[in-house]
Amino acid sequence: MPRTFHIETYGCQMNVLDSDVVGGILERAGYAPASDPLSADVVLLNTCAVRGGAETRVLNRLEAIHGESRKRRGSEALLGLMGCVAQAQGEELVARAPFLDLVVGTDRYSELPRLLEEALHRPGALVDTTPDPEMTYEGEPRVEPRGVTGFVSVARGCDMSCTFCIVPRTRGPERSRRPDDVIREVRRLAGRGVCEVTLLGQKVNAYRNGDVRFAELLRSVAQGGGVDRIRFTSPHPLWVSDDLIRTMKETPQVCPGLHLPLQSGSESVLKRMKRGYSPSRFLNSVADLRASMPEIGLTTDIIVGFPGETDADHEATLEMLREIRFDSAFMFAYSPRPGTAAAEMSDTVSAEAAQARLREVIDTQEKIGRQRNRAQIGRGSTVLIEGPSKKRPDEMFGRTPENRSVVLPGDGLEAGSVVDVRIVDAYAHTLRAEPLAHPAPTSIGDAPC
Ligand code: SF4
Known part of the structure; x- marks a missing residue:
């Protein structure tokens, strides 16, 4: 029987992607994923340090899993913390939580199979938060996206020093991936049915690899990536250049939606x-x-x-x-x-x-x-269907290019369909739409996007 692992993810999209990378690394090492933390041999919590109280919450959660899984399995699962809280707090976490077996920093995920083995065979917790300012996880496997949207990291770390932010300490200095590697990953996802990618970086539009800046990367991904839609997050206001705005306007695949943090x-x-x-x-x-x-x-x-x-x-x-x-x-x-x-x-x-x-x-x-x-009511738009609505599974959920959330009748629609719609109602955070015509499948991968 292979050993099993379960990862719970808190925080930003970068953490979601990191959990997929860790999942890929563990599967390559022979571990199998488990959907239930109480039956898994290894439970990892991928933590976020942006808000206060995070460490208390994750330690409480881990302690609850520890008690319950021991009762249910009769043996103890190996419990670990990864992510920004792990990187920032390291040894301090072990002092607060003696049931912890492993604390692994944000640059150490490639070492996880070895670290898990070591943690299994030693008393006390193993802590490895050694920073690696070069680490981009290039070439590491990842759990593939399960839907028609996917994340691709283009840069890690941050060189700014916003006085409220712990990220430069937990994620290290900025490093941008090579454009060819980014495009290759987007193409691979497109081949597996992903219609929309979101390019990720702590300040993604500050991307720079050699002479290639972010606007050029966007154009290259649009040209060679094979996806219908491209988003990116989070941009920093200082790097909203004329070239970026022109690229967004002139590149049909780049969605006209931006999450631009003002803060004050x-x-x-x-x-x-x-x-x-x-x-x-x-x-x-x-x-x-x-x-x-x-x-x-x-x-x-x-x-x-x-x-x-x-x-x-x-x-x-x-x-x-x-x-x-x-x-x-x-x-x-x-x-x-x-x-x-x-x-x-x-x-x-x-x-x-x-x-x-x-x-x-x-x-x-x-x-x-x-x-x-409400101003959207009566307007037309184009929605990429992502799947059934969480609240009403008989309806479908999707997004407009501007990143507005839309629900619409589910008849005959499947994930990956691109549907022309008219907005017929509006709620606080969602729009309701009616399809104008049946979606026409296109030819990217096996998916209908
Ligand atoms: S730019 Fe963003 S990630 Fe970097 S220090 Fe400021 S808030 Fe943190």
């Missing part, structure tokens, strides 16, 4: 965050994007209650939201991450004030999002 609308808060742009520069980028692509879908991230944020700063953020009118946003109250510069700032905002500001930001943005969704 206040000039002084952005300076304290060391984001590198001002509100007016951000506004100019949005104006340039909308001048080229009037229907572009724009979403963002907002942090409220950053140290030193005043009522006036908060009002500036609300004003930016009203002016830009994003389609949606991820909105959070600031939580200090140990090891970051902002965690040392003393002029903290009280939890009550931060929560009140968060409520106001959410209310403002949700109202705008609903209005923007």
Whole structure:
């Protein structure tokens, strides 16, 4: 019987992709995937360190799995942590969780089969968080995407030093993959039925390999990748160049949808965050994007209650939201991450004030999002069907090129269909559509996209 593994993934798309890479590495080593953590021989939690309290949550989760699996199996599963919490906390986690067998850092996944063997045969936990600034997992296998959409990493790490962010410490310096390797991976996914790829990087549009910058990479992937749709995340506002905007506009495969993290609308808060742009520069980028692509879908991230944020700063953020009118946003109250510069700032905002500001930001943005969704009613669009709707399995779920979520009647539609639709209703975060005609299959791979 092969040994089995189960991975639970928290956090961003990069973690989702890393879990697929780890799955591929373990399968190559003879492990078989298990859908139930309580029956698996190895359980790994792929962790996210962006928000506070993450380590407590994952350790509680791991402890629950530890107790339950021992009861059910009569033997102990090997329990490990990977991802950003593992990289940032290392040995400290073992002190807090004696049941932990393995802590593995973000650059050490290729070593996992050996590390698991070692962890099995030694008392106490094994911790390996050795950084490798060159690591891109080039050539490593991965669990293939299960649907018609897939992620491809183009760069890892980050050279910025945003004062709230732990990522440069957990993911190391920036390194970009070779364009040929990226295109080859996209083609391989296309051959397996993937119609839409999302290119990933911590600040993906800062990609640079030799003379090749991100806009050129996008054009090459569009030309040689064989997929219908290309998205990318997360772009950094400082690298929204004219060339990138022109490429998005002129390359039919590149979707007119962008998640552009603003974080704050206040000039002084952005300076304290060391984001590198001002509100007016951000506004100019949005104006340039909308001048080229009037229907572009724009979403963002907002942090409220950053140290030193005043009522006036908060009002500036609300004003930016009203002016830009994003389609949606991820909105959070600031939580200090140990090891970051902002965690040392003393002029903290009280939890009550931060929560009140968060409520106001959410209310403002949700109202705008609903209005923007309602403005879609009666319009036509093209939806790539991703699969059955989670809430109503008799309906199908898909996305417009602008990355708006759409549900529509399921009759005769299958994942990978590209359907012309008319929007007939709008909810807070989703649109309802009716197909205009039956989808016409195209010829990429075996899939109907
Ligand atoms: S750009 Fe800033 S927020 Fe984004 S990963 Fe780098 S340091 Fe973190």
